[in-house]
Amino acid sequence: MSGDYRPDTVLAHAGRDPKAHKGAVNVPVYRASTILMPNLATLDAKETLRVRYARRGTPTTHALEEAVCALEHGDHALVAPSGVMAISVVLISYAEPGAHILVTDNTYAPVRKFCEGVLRRMGVETTYFDPAAGAEIEALIRPETGLIWMESPGSQTFEIQDVKAIAAIAKRRGVTTAIDNTWSGGHFFKPLEVGVDISVQAGTKYISGHSDIMLGTIACNAACYDRLREIYLRFGVCISPDDAFLALRGLRTLSLRLRQHYESGLMVAQWLEQQGEVIRVLHPALPSSPYHNLWKAQFTGASGLFGMVIHEQDRTRLARMFDGFGLFGMGSSWGGFESLMTPTNPAANRSATHWDPNGQTIRIHVGLEDPRDLINDIRAGFDRLR
Template sequence: MTQSFPQDHKNQDLVSIARDAGKPYESVNLPIWRASSVLFTNVADMRAEVAATAAGERRAANYATAGTPTTFALADAVAELEAGPHPARTALLPSGLSAIATVLQAFLSPGDHLLMGDSVYGPARLFAQGMLARFGIETTFYDPAIGAGIGDLLRPNTRMIYLESPGSYTFEIPDVPAICSLARERGILTAIDNAWASPVLARPFDWGVDISVLPLTKYWSGHADVLMGAAVVREALWPQLHQAVRQQGLCVGSDDAWLILRGMRTLKVRMQAHESNGLVLARWLEKRPEVARVLHPALPSHPQHARWKRDFSGASGLFSFELHAASADQLSALCDHRRHFRLGFSWGGFESLIMPANLTGLRTAGPWQGGPLVRIHAGLDDPEALISDLEDGFAAMAAAKS
């Protein structure tokens, strides 16, 4: 027997009541604007918004995949901080790797040639060797120290030069302005991964790049609890990026965008602490007998230190150090069971991290010739506590030898 429910006004009001925000209400932080459907007053307004969204007009959305007031606020903030005063637009993507992949797909076509730095983020290399190769796009990996000599690698079909400064794990500082100058003369796009510094410490559009990709997961968030990426492009390139994002249905949620906005407010003061703690550790490690060298661009011992001083206004908390010698068991003993340093991928949060670097398959233009490499992220811990933790790690490493 089918139960019939009374159709009184109380049941009907469940759908229609409490949908008016009332008078304007101003708070310190923007509200989280959750939405899927976007409503319109009339058909004419709907059609106008559909056209504006398709054209990629700023803050236009006929459906929330194109954005909400919360995600629009973050996208505008990223463009202003990363590129200002250069006119630019930002697409928010689900992760840093998604931002990289979307940029490469948006601006490369079958038959194109890509030049990519040999020390880029590992998953970016794998995407080029895998997905791009499947679609007929050839990638050449170049020595990040090549500078203007990259001209010798250019081909008639070279469409983009992809950079990262500093390089992942080995922290080379390429001569980005020289490479960008040459690329612009030849009509070739340049893109850079600006993960390490964030716009607090580096302004890659001032160096001449056309595109910057950012893992907002890292320092922008700062709390290791949200995934997001961003692709920032000069205004003229926006239509092409917008279409790639729109056709793939790529978008981010307002809750995550709000977390990034909140973390962004303290980005500058956190970066100062990461820099300070990282340099304390780097200088201490330089004096350790187990350490062959410390790969930190802010140290005078770094081979591109002068270039780093030219391009950057400070340092983040991420760097590596090379050991004279260590077995796999010794590397594990150094990294395992630390009190303050935790084992984990990513970085850029408040936590301190340590991990052995595995460069197998990640260097082809110049294979790694050094000893065992360990990567450090100096978080917001007391630096003396971090030093004590590393001292215990070196003691454990020595004990593992016997």
């Protein structure tokens, strides 16, 4: 998409090309494997073709890549069949025997499992760093450090990282930076604009927005693309054209939905702060958050995912609360139109820092229901703790 358009306009138009598809507003689902060549000369020149075999992309998946690129202000994008696959492609692209990577201690647990279970076997050492580290990260960089992995905010504990400071140090020291940008949906934060090299999302969450597909996205600058694409192609990573179509459909309403998640989430978070059952609310847009200033400096909004710590830790009473909710569902993932609430145990996935909040940590996803109904549901749940 050419031109200097504002974010909502970009989301409405990116990746579309009605003239190339008989006027259809949306790029159709190209359900394909074989792509027939019109003649031998074209076959001989297939290296130059954008569409040559569906594993290497179809017009539908290319449209999604273009849209993700426009959303994240990248030079290039790749799409994968899950957020974890997108993360794995990035991590393994920087894996060389003897290499060292730095990973934030609040990272999504499967990232840690990949580092310990796969990268370690390949001879790559991982050091976990305090998510509160900004420029001090420099002390952990070694000559063999190839990658710094960030997640801001952490998806269970909601620390905001000083991404700009880390990216600046990394650039000076010749280290590539990557971030899990799922929480912002790529809408409230543009990591590549502040010097990060690679921005990954679980498109399963806000890009989809409807809890009906699995998707990973990688947006990157030109310097990283060839390395990432090489691994992507070698592993045969590709996504279904139906999922690409649904992801594009989700993208068109991303900013509308996120605006509502932001407003409703903040309303619920502010209400929670006033409740006696709650020790603290983990939401960077609340002025009480120790990360509020960092959030304000980097983000233009907040999604619907945040946390709280409550006094109650007795599993039987907690079960009474969770099992009786009328609106909050319990399950993995987030970013859909529906609200979720799950108890979490962030301490189990830490090694460089401690998570010891003296209560039960809970993750909440505020969906698109009326927040007043959600508040009533939580109030009734708290009452069941007695």
